[in-house]
Amino acid sequence: xxxxxxxxxxxxxxxxxxxxxxxxxxxxxxxxxxxxxxxxxxxxxxxxxxxxxxxxxxxxxxxxxxxxxxxxxxxxxxxxxxxxxxxxxxxxxxxxxxxxxxxxxxxxxxxxxxxxxxxxxxxxxxxxxxxxxxxxxxxxxxxxxxxxxxxxxxxxxxxxxxxxxxxxxxxxxxxxxxxxxxxxxxxxxxxxxxxxxxxxxxxxxxxxxxxxxxxxxxxxxxxxxxxxxxxxxxxxxxxxxxxxxxxxxxxxxxxxxxxxxxxxxxxxxxxxxxxxxxxxxxxxxxxxxxxxxxxxxxxxxxxxxxxxxxxxxxxxxxxxxxxxxxxxxxxxxxxxxxxxxxxxxxxxxxxxxxxxxxxxxxxxxxxxxxxxxxxxxxxxxxxxx
Numbered sequence: 001x002x003x004x005x006x007x008x009x010x011x012x013x014x015x016x017x018x019x020x021x022x023x024x025x026x027x028x029x030x031x032x033x034x035x036x037x038x039x040x041x042x043x044x045x046x047x048x049x050x051x052x053x054x055x056x057x058x059x060x061x062x063x064x065x066x067x068x069x070x071x072x073x074x075x076x077x078x079x080x081x082x083x084x085x086x087x088x089x090x091x092x093x094x095x096x097x098x099x100x101x102x103x104x105x106x107x108x109x110x111x112x113x114x115x116x117x118x119x120x121x122x123x124x125x126x127x128x129x130x131x132x133x134x135x136x137x138x139x140x141x142x143x144x145x146x147x148x149x150x151x152x153x154x155x156x157x158x159x160x161x162x163x164x165x166x167x168x169x170x171x172x173x174x175x176x177x178x179x180x181x182x183x184x185x186x187x188x189x190x191x192x193x194x195x196x197x198x199x200x201x202x203x204x205x206x207x208x209x210x211x212x213x214x215x216x217x218x219x220x221x222x223x224x225x226x227x228x229x230x231x232x233x234x235x236x237x238x239x240x241x242x243x244x245x246x247x248x249x250x251x252x253x254x255x256x257x258x259x260x261x262x263x264x265x266x267x268x269x270x271x272x273x274x275x276x277x278x279x280x281x282x283x284x285x286x287x288x289x290x291x292x293x294x295x296x297x298x299x300x301x302x303x304x305x306x307x308x309x310x311x312x313x314x315x316x317x318x319x320x321x322x323x324x325x326x327x328x329x330x331x332x333x334x335x336x337x338x339x340x341x342x343x344x345x346x347x348x349x350x351x352x353x354x355x356x357x358x359x360x361x362x363x364x365x366x367x368x369x370x371x372x373x374x375x376x377x378x379x380x381x382x383x384x385x
Contacts, residue, residue, distance in 0.1 A: 003157045003381060009150030011113040012105045016072055016146060017098035018061040025049040031096040033063060035071040038088045038102065039243050041123055043069065045092060046242070060106065063096040068119050070103040070131075070149060076142045077132040080228050081239070081247040084142045085131035085149075087122040091177065103146060113156055116166035121154050124376055157381065164385040165378045172371035179360040179367075183279075186353045186360075193350050194305035197343055209334040213303060214293045217269075217328070218285040219258045225250045234283030236260050238268035241289070244280040244361060258285045262358045265292040265304050269326040273315045277304055277354060279361030290331070299339060301350035306336040 008014075020032060029050035037044050043063075051057075063069075067090040074084030090096070098104055108115055121127055130152055135142035156162070209215070226235065232251035240246040260266065260278050267290045268274040285291050292307075294300045311326075318324045339347060377383045 003155045005153050005155050006112075007150060008118075008152050008154050009147075010109075011154070011156070012108040012118060012150075014070065014103045014146035014149045015060060015106055017100045017102045017104070018057055019100045020051060020097075024051045024055060026052055029053050030055075031094065032099050033069065033090070033096050033102055034099040035073055035086075035102050038069055038071045038086050040245055041088050042243075043088050043090050043092065043096075044242065045094065045096065048096070051097065057097050061098045061104075063090050063098055063104070065090060065093055066115065068105040068115065068122065069098070070105070070122070071101070072103045072145070072149075073101040073141065073143050074132075074135075075140050076135060077129060078228075079140070082140075083128065083132050084135045084144055085128050087119070087128070089119055101143075103149065111159075113154070114159065114162050114166060116170055117156075117162040118154070120166060120169050120375060121379060124379060126376065127152065155379070155381075161385060168378065168385065169371055169375060172367050172374075176364045176367050179364050183357050183360050186357050190301055190350050190353050191305060193346055193353075194302065197302070197339065197346055198337065200340070200343070204340060205338045206335040207338045209307075209331055209336060212295060212299070212336060212338070214295060215328075215331060216257060216285060216291045216293075218287045218289040218291075219254050220287040221250060221252065221254075221284075225252045227251070234281045235286050236266065236278065236280070236283050236289060237286050238270060238274060238289055240280065241266050241268050241274040241276050241278075244276070244278070246280055246283055248286075250284065254284060259283070260285050260291055262361075263300065263354055265300070265307075266290065267292065267307075267311060267326070271323050273311055273324070273326050275304070275307065275311050277301075277357065279358050280365075290326075298344065298347050298351065301354045302339060302347055303336075305350075307334070310334045310336075 027050065030053045031045050031048035031050055033043055033048065037048055069088050069090060071084055071086045074086060075082040077083055105118065108118060131144060131149060134148040135144050137143045226248050228247050230249055232249045234246045235248040235250050236246050237248055260283055262279060264278045266276060266278050269288045269290055292303060294303045314326055314330050318326065
């Protein structure tokens, strides 16, 4: 079976996004996909800026489900979590626009290469390294051009083989995507349960957050304590809270009270104040990340729901010179309604949803690991399909 080696530019073109102006951005409207939205092979829209839907944007900059995107700006290869050349698939039904310095693969020659095969070729570590090494610029502002990407060579087996390879790998991704949808539904169900509880707590006793919760701020690691090659114990940073995946590690040992366990509630204390129940690896809590555990474990899921509104209030009212900072003084101002004993069965149900979320996240981690082991072996022809 003959595999053909060609440059990507022979089977697809890469375009950079539309140059929106800063004054175009609005809090609501059509989402804009920037390089910051390209995370872990997915496009994260809950952190997107928007533009007025009435703005006329050329059709080639519109995004549709299944589009393959690439970051044309990022860090050098020494910082894998933000490296230039990161690739993701647009999996949303929502229409969005592509911003400049985020690239899109267009005009894919489907008689030579199917779209999913191209995607899996691009997300290989080997391919990412080849693309990132073409980058020019500073360590945290590395740039590649569409031509740099198009110049990378891709191995193309016959189309039937491409389809079989893509089908095997897509089966893992489909299961992962299904679990993510289930996690989202569980979060929505927990919110509905909380709203029902809250309606019965409008005249109940208010209790200070610190009387209700064990609050732990993160450890101040020095910059040289971090590595991104998997050595030592994972470190959970602010940027890890939304996507539940950490790529930073340390060989330094610190006190046990700085450990983050699955199911802990985390808040990022800078920027957008990300808040989420941790579903990723057990690891250390880093400075400017706050861990909260309800003193009564029965109230843990209730705690997250009760903090959504006050944290959102601080997110919209606190300002800083370059970035907003949430501090201990802000947390000390928070009071929440103390649940009633009659609500225990509902609270336990919310906790069961939290445990199921963690189990689904663990399943996803194992699915990703299995897929990533298969990926290079399939793409190299080592495993014949």
